[in-house]
Amino acid sequence: MLLCAVCGRPATISLSYTSRSYCDEHFWRLIERRVRKDLRIHAAIDIMKEYRFRDDGSPLADLARTFLERIFGGRLALVVDPEAAPGPDVILPVCLEEEASARFLRFLDPSLPELSGIRPLRTVSMEDVRHLLPRVALRVSAHPLLEGLRAVEPTVFFGVMSVLEKET
Ligand SMILES: [Zn+2]
Numbered sequence: 329m330l331l332c333a334v335c336g337r338p339a340t341i342s343l344s345y346t347s348r349s350y351c352d353e354h355f356w357r358l359i360e361r362r363v364r365k366d367l368r369i370h371a372a373i374d375i376m377k378e379y380r381f382r383d384d385g386s387p388l389a390d391l392a393r394t395f396l397e398r399i400f401g402g403r404l405a406l407v408v409d410p411e412a413a414p415g416p417d418v419i420l421p422v423c424l425e426e427e428a429s430a431r432f433l434r435f436l437d438p439s440l441p442e443l444s445g446i447r448p449l450r451t452v453s454m455e456d457v458r459h460l461l462p463r464v465a466l467r468v469s470a471h472p473l474l475e476g477l478r479a480v481e482p483t484v485f486f487g488v489m490s491v492l493e494k495e496t
Contacts, residue, residue, distance in 0.1 A: 343456075380409045
């Protein structure tokens, strides 16, 4: 039986990109830590400010809101605006596949607009989302070339992201 790498109880989650397995609780904490760290490094959120949140009613939007609540304890003022245009004070529910695709396209065509907005889920892959929200059917497609790379090497999204971070 696989055991959680953190608490040693029976694991419920195994992932393609790591040999470690997790129970539900420690998987949530793992992803929360990843989101928290990414926000700290890339998107200094000021809890004195008000942010617009592009809540399109999607499961990703619910998940982004859940992590923001877990991390900021409800102290972050969010104004829901389903059509908020990207900007420095806008929070967008974009997952890793969408982030990587957008960056990849911009890598190919630098005339495309720069990504802007706070994207709390940009390090959270669809595989992660499927484990976080097991009862939700969700379809997000990445750029076909990225999907092809992933078929060869499951960790590719993380690798691609680190390369694109430097390039774009
Ligand atoms: Zn555990």
